[in-house]
Amino acid sequence: MPDQFALPALHRLQQPDSGHHPLGAESPRRPEFRWKRTTREDRKGESAAPPIPGSAAENLGSPLNRIDLKSGYDQNSDRRDFIKKMMKFGWENYKKYAWGSNELKPISRTGHSASIFGNGETGASIVDALDTLHIMGLMDEYEDARQWIAMNLDFTKTSGDLSVFETNIRFIGGLLSAYGLTNDTMYVDKAKAIANLLMPAFETPTGIPLALVNVQRKTASNWNWASGGASILSEFGTLQLEFDYLSNITKNSIYSDKMARIREVLQSIQKVDGLYPNYLNPKTGKWGQHHVSVGALGDSFYEYLLKSWLISDHRDVQAKQMYDEAIDALEKKLLFKSEQNQLWYFAEKKGSRIEHKMDHLACFVVGMFAIQSKNEKNPEKSKHFLELAEKIADTCHESYIRTETHIGPESFRFTRDAEAVAVSNREKYYILRPEVVEGWFYMWRITKNQKYRDWCWDAAVSVEQYCRTDGGYSGIRNVYTKSVSHDDVQQSFLFAEWLKYMYLVFSEDDVVPLDKWVFNTEAHPFPVRFSSADASLN
Ligand SMILES: *[C@@H]1O[C@H](CO)[C@@H](O)[C@H](O)[C@H]1NC(C)=O
Ligand SMILES: *[C@@H]1O[C@H](CO)[C@@H](O)[C@H](O)[C@H]1NC(C)=O
Numbered sequence: 291m292p293d294q295f296a297l298p299a300l301h302r303l304q305q306p307d308s309g310h311h312p313l314g315a316e317s318p319r320r321p322e323f324r325w326k327r328t329t330r331e332d333r334k335g336e337s338a339a340p341p342i343p344g345s346a347a348e349n350l351g352s353p354l355n356r357i358d359l360k361s362g363y364d365q366n367s368d369r370r371d372f373i374k375k376m377m378k379f380g381w382e383n384y385k386k387y388a389w390g391s392n393e394l395k396p397i398s399r400t401g402h403s404a405s406i407f408g409n410g411e412t413g414a415s416i417v418d419a420l421d422t423l424h425i426m427g428l429m430d431e432y433e434d435a436r437q438w439i440a441m442n443l444d445f446t447k448t449s450g451d452l453s454v455f456e457t458n459i460r461f462i463g464g465l466l467s468a469y470g471l472t473n474d475t476m477y478v479d480k481a482k483a484i485a486n487l488l489m490p491a492f493e494t495p496t497g498i499p500l501a502l503v504n505v506q507r508k509t510a511s512n513w514n515w516a517s518g519g520a521s522i523l524s525e526f527g528t529l530q531l532e533f534d535y536l537s538n539i540t541k542n543s544i545y546s547d548k549m550a551r552i553r554e555v556l557q558s559i560q561k562v563d564g565l566y567p568n569y570l571n572p573k574t575g576k577w578g579q580h581h582v583s584v585g586a587l588g589d590s591f592y593e594y595l596l597k598s599w600l601i602s603d604h605r606d607v608q609a610k611q612m613y614d615e616a617i618d619a620l621e622k623k624l625l626f627k628s629e630q631n632q633l634w635y636f637a638e639k640k641g642s643r644i645e646h647k648m649d650h651l652a653c654f655v656v657g658m659f660a661i662q663s664k665n666e667k668n669p670e671k672s673k674h675f676l677e678l679a680e681k682i683a684d685t686c687h688e689s690y691i692r693t694e695t696h697i698g699p700e701s702f703r704f705t706r707d708a709e710a711v712a713v714s715n716r717e718k719y720y721i722l723r724p725e726v727v728e729g730w731f732y733m734w735r736i737t738k739n740q741k742y743r744d745w746c747w748d749a750a751v752s753v754e755q756y757c758r759t760d761g762g763y764s765g766i767r768n769v770y771t772k773s774v775s776h777d778d779v780q781q782s783f784l785f786a787e788w789l790k791y792m793y794l795v796f797s798e799d800d801v802v803p804l805d806k807w808v809f810n811t812e813a814h815p816f817p818v819r820f821s822s823a824d825a826s827l828n
Contacts, residue, residue, distance in 0.1 A: 369747055370796035374426050376754065376763075377789045380780060381423070381431055383762035384415050390442065391415075394780040396762030402779055406456040408505065410448030413438060417464040419785035421814055424471050425802060426793055439465075440476055445487050451502040451511070454491045455525035457484060459590075459812040460782060462532045467814035469539065470807075478539050485536055485545055497551030498572040499526050517578030520569035526552055527591030530598050531810050538819065557612060564619030565639070566591065582639040584620060585649030585701075590811040592616060593658050600665060601808040603818055621678075630709045633688055634681035637704075646704040650720075653686040653698075654811075655679075656729025660736045661804065676736070683733050685710060686726045687745055693769040696752045698726055712770070721765035721777065722757065724787035724813065731791040735804055746795045753788075787813035 363369050380394075388394035391401025392414035407414060416435045423432040445452070445461075465481040468474065491499040491510040498521050500510040512519055530549045537546035555575060556566075562580055568587035569578030584592060595613035598606045624637050626646065636652055638645045659679035666672040688710040689698040697720045699712035712718045727746050734742040756774045757763045763784055764776040790813050794802060807815040 363747070366743070366796045369743075369750070370793060373750060373789060373792045373796060374428070376750070377419075377422065377426060377428065377785070377793070378431070379758070380763050380784060380789070381419060381428075384419075384780065385434070387761060388415070389413075390438065393782050394762050395778045396759045396764045396780050397776055397778040399761045405450070406453040408445075408448040408450040408452040410445065411442075412445060412448060412461070413443060414460055414782040415780075415785060417443070417461050418782040418812065420464055421467040421471055422785050422790040422793070424468065425790065436468075436474070436476075439480060443480055445484055445505055448505050451504055452488075453525075454488050454499055454501060454503055454510075455522075455528055457488060457503075458529050458532050459810055459814075460786065462536065463810040463812050463814040464786065466532060466535050466539070467810070467816060470535075470815065470817050478536075481532075481536055482540055485533070492548050492551075494572040496555050496572050496575040497548065498555055498570055498575070499529070499548070499552070500572060501525055512572070517569040517581075519571060519573070520578035521572045522587055523566055523568045523570065523591045524587050524589050526570070526572075527556070528594050528811055530594050531601060531808070531816060534598075534601075535816050535819075553608070557608065561616075561619070563623065564615060565623065566616055580639070580641050582620075582624065583649075583652070584624070584636045584655050585638065585647075585652035589651055589654060592620075593654065593811055596658055596662055597808050597810075600661065601816060601818055604665070625678075626704065628704045628709045629706065633685040633704070633710055634678070635685050635704060635710075636682070647701050648685070648689075648704075648710075649701045650686075650689075650698055650723050651725055653682065653689075653729050654725040656683045656686060656726075657732035660729070660732040664736050664804070679729070679733060680737075683729050683742070686729060690726065690745075690749065694772045695720075695756045695766070695769045695774065696748055697756065697766070697769045699769050715768070718768045718770055719765060719777065720757075720769050721779065722753070722763060722781045722784045722788055724783060724791055727788060727795070728791045728813070731795040732804075734795050735799060743795055746792060750792055783812060 363372060383396060383399075384394040387396075387399040388401040390411045390413050392403040392407045392412060393401070394415065395402040401411075403409070416438050420432065420435050420439070423429075423435060445457075461484050462481045465477040465484075469477040469481070487505050488503050490508050491501075491503050493510065494500060501512045501516070501521060503510045512521055516522060529552070533545035533549050537543050555570075559570075559575065559577075562577065562582075565582045566588070567577045567580045567582055569581065570576070571578055582588065592613065595609045595616065598609035599613065602609075604610070620636065624639060624644070625634065626637050627634055635646075635648045636655065638647060656679050659675045659682070663672045663675035663679060666675065686698065689702045690696055692711050693699065699718045699720065700723075701712060701717035702708075702710045703713045704710065705713070727749055730742040730746050733739065734746070753763070756766055756772070757776075759776055762780045764778055764780060767775040767777055802815050806818055808818060809815050
């Protein structure tokens with residue numbers, strides 16, 4: 291296990307509940323989690339290498355300055371085309387300097403891989419970009435990607451530990467989405483081969499899967515920092531869309547059977563005051579440390595309950611009921627308003643202590659509540675969740691506009707002195723995360739309020755200005771200063787998520803319509819399974 295995981299066990303260091311805002315006493319460092327959003331590792335290596343003059347993707351042009359972008363792009367179609375150019379720029383650079391590697395280091399101009407991918411050249415950026423290229427109509431690029439996947443995508447040679455969650459949402463999700471868009475069965479064979487390699491993770495007494503698989507040894511294990519050997523809620527709770535779809539396409543229930551077992555455990559287990567803690571022991575079926583969050587470690591568990599209901603065309607009522615109960619408890623216990631301006635936010639809970647912090651990741655709830663609102667039959671309930679989505683969309687926007695770069699930080703806090711701003715230097719970075727623009731995309735589709743498109747465009751202008759380097763897009767270490775320092779990683783989810791949601795927000799609604807497609811948590815769209823003809827079945 292690499293060093294970065296050798297962190298103290300949280301529960302032993304936890305501050306007793308002081309009744310105060312948590313900022314006075316800095317809480318113990320937890321791993322920067324949701325490895326989908328790798329951070330710790332990515333921040334390790336700022337490249338010392340200076341840009342190589344003249345070797346960048348010359349013909350793609352240099353970054354436009356903020357003023358140009360502000361004035362020349364009033365039309366949606368121009369904005370959409372600009373996003374497409376951003377896609378091309380990131381892609382061309384990946385192709386030029388890192389083809390086949392998982393990700394690109396845009397300043398070093400070389401390949402990059404995070405530990406979540408194990409050790410292998412498994413082209414995460416290619417698989418993550420595939421459906422976005424197709425949706426944007428970049429067909430030459432799409433064909434290159436398909437070709438690479440057909441010839442080269444193979445996890446059997448990967449050594450080290452693969453994250454089950456990340457492999458599922460990016461690789462299985464990306465491949466199944468490409469199948470959904472094209473009916474090309476090559477993608478199904480590839481997805482199935484990968485899913486089969488993950489099967490050792492499910493060999494536990496409860497059926498709750500472990501976090502990591504070693505493909506060479508065919509063994510599985512949990513993160514060594516996780517509370518008492520526990521599995522993580524957002525990890526084992528974010529497999530269902532992919533595994534059910536895979537079972538449906540392959541007509542083999544082995545994958546969906548695993549999901550049914552997880553569902554059974556979660557359904558029957560006693561919650562803690564109605565809340566789901568983030569840690570569950572796969573051997574005993576008992577909760578670990580009582581940390582509750584809609585940000586890191588919890589987030590997409592809630593998302594997948596709702597989306598299981600959506601993708602089944604409202605047939606999976608058990609998922610919806612579990613979702614309703616969980617959200618009800620979250621609202622009662624963790625929804626707060628800031629003292630200063632009554633900004634709404636979801637805090638976190640650590641034991642009995644409330645931490646008044648919201649992650650950039652947690653802004654995904656905007657999209658979740660928006661799409662829920664759209665699907666609720668009860669008008670009161672629909673209105674309630676739209677309001678929740680609007681309020682939190684606004685809070686997440688405040689976290690963006692209160693920085694120098696107009697890009698939001700990794701986490702922001704609410705105290706007597708702080709409102710929607712990062713407090714510690716360790717939470718001021720931005721790694722090309724999509725959740726905030728994702729939320730605004732859904733809000734645009736559902737409310738048609740122009741401000742959401744404008745907020746998205748402002749974010750695009752900022753990313754172009756501060757994250758673009760000559761060799762591709764990079765995360766930045768501090769959103770509160772205009773003299774940016776780059777982290778030298780072009781995350782694969784830039785292609786899968788940020789660029790896709792941005793392209794869609796400036797497109798018409800019939801490009802990936804929300805009543806026909808459900809996005810997995812990596813923004814890979816899957817078809818709603820009982821649309822049209824099947825709808826008469828019940
Ligand atoms: C894929 O197959 C389905 C079912 O036969 C069909 O409705 C859909 O149009 C096909 N999609 C493409 C892109 O060919
Ligand atoms: C797959 O889903 C469709 C509904 O879209 C359903 O009719 C079919 O029976 C499912 N197949 C399997 C094998 O689950």
